[in-house]
Amino acid sequence: MIGRxxxxxxxxxxxxxxxxxxxxxxxxxxxxxxxxxxxDAAWSWLTVMAAVGAGYVVTTWFASQIGMKASGALLDSLLTRLGDRLIELPVAWFGQDRSGLAAGIATQGAMFVSNMPYAILRQILIGFITPGTVLAGMYVFDWRLAVAMTVMVPVILFGYRWLQRAIGRGDVVHAEAVTDASNRVIEFARAQPALRTAGEGSIADRLVADALQNQHRAYRGLLVTGGAGIATFAGLVQLSLTLLLVVGAYLAVGGTVDVATLIALLVLGVRFNEPIVAAGDLGGGVAVARTTLDQLDRLAAVAALPEPQTPAKPADWGIGFEDVTFGYGDEPVLQDLSFNAPAGGMTAIVGPSGAGKTTITKLIARFYDPESGTVTIGGVPLPELGTATVEAAVAPVSQDVYLFDDTIVNNVWLGNPDMTREEVIAAASRARVDEIAYRLPGGWDARVGEGGTNLSGGERQRVSIARALLKDAPIVLLDEATSALDVGNEIAIGEAIDRIRADRTLIVVAHRLQTIMTAEKIIMLAGDGSISETGTHTELLAAHGSYARYWTERVDATGWQLTPTDAHTHPRL
Known part of the structure; x- marks a missing residue:
């Protein structure tokens, strides 16, 4: 449609x-x-001009109407293409903050490109086709003056290309600065609760200020480069008029062209220049639009995770790691990791901070593929299952779950949009979200705020667990909150975990002592990303190894924080 x-x-x-x-x-x-x-001749020519002018008005109207339709269709196509590509991109691409880039393309960039057919392309084409028509006609009236103008055509085209390249280079720098500034401003807005406690002069303040200052410098450079380029191009165009005047004066003095013809051709020369100057002013817009299209091309070039032509089917929902090595940079987070998590059971992953516990859940969800080794579900490597199969089988429950600025029920509904409202509320009640709904004005239709700011950390995780219950996936990946929870959330999340583990393979990055000790299998990670010990809670305590020391430290810490002095021997779990 857009092409037509x-x-x-x-x-x-x-x-x-x-x-x-x-x-x-x-x-x-x-x-x-x-x-x-x-x-009489003047009236005849005026009549012809009127007819040509009427045709011009009609074609201009049609060009404008079709241009507006083309711009709207192009905007829709660009935004659809961007949205589809963002969905297809591997999660690893989002490891860096890409919010500013995506927002820039979706707003300013897409709007600018979509305006090309209506506001820019039309003027640029007219700016060169109209003078071309004039130049061709001048050969009919006086070939010598036409040659004088023709000589300047290559010079004008060279100036136009130089102008486009100059503005294009400046806009690339400016676009990068805008993306960085947007990332910083978004980050600054999201982190306000933490930043307000830091007071003025925090590192976030400096980062935002530096990014905005860099954007200002880049924009100023773009204005200087663009202004100089446009002025230079306009000077070249005016040079062609000067050459026409000199040649015309020479011919008039020599008597080889009459004054009436000379005046008429000089007026025509002025009209020849005006559309070209206008096209030069808009020529930089093509380079700016090219920057956005280049960004979309780079998105399209991002390598996706390999997908099978015919997805395999897992034998069960057990999870296996076979000699898996993975890292986010030069240093590996996991090294030669091998273990099995039985289907239908709960496996707790514990260990020191930075040992790779959350990374394991990301590999199971196929946010990444390992650098070496194999991750399997039901004995089938994840690349043979395909991302769609893995996404359908796995329900992640993160400790930093993101809630949209919508109602409680709609945030739970994301887990399975095909369910009815009653089914959503029933699943949410099993995760004790009904207590949250009753507490807030508006009940289930109460808004949770951007990122769920109206809810506590424990309440947000309850909503995340409700999503997993609603999705009813056979594998649940639960990353427990590391921060201390109040008694109400502690009990509610414990009960929600008990409900979600029934008939499911549950992988828990565990921090709660109650969760750890009730797991069918515990994997104790070492600080270097390898496995220190595996077994049940009783078996590992009896081994008196790293897990036993870890457990003792956690019990001591829990007893010191939450119970009276004699609770060291009887900690509240």
């Missing part, structure tokens, strides 16, 4: 430009007739 609209618009733009050039050319015989005092 653009071709149709192009036809009308060319017709508009040719008719405009023809109207300019008709000024020559009209002025000649007027200067000779031939009224």
């Amino acid at each position: 609209l653009l071709i149709t618009e192009l036809v009308f733009i060319v017709a508009t430009a040719v008719l405009q050039g023809a109207a300019f050319l008709l000024l020559v015989p009209l002025l000649q007739a007027l200067l000779r005092g031939d009224t």
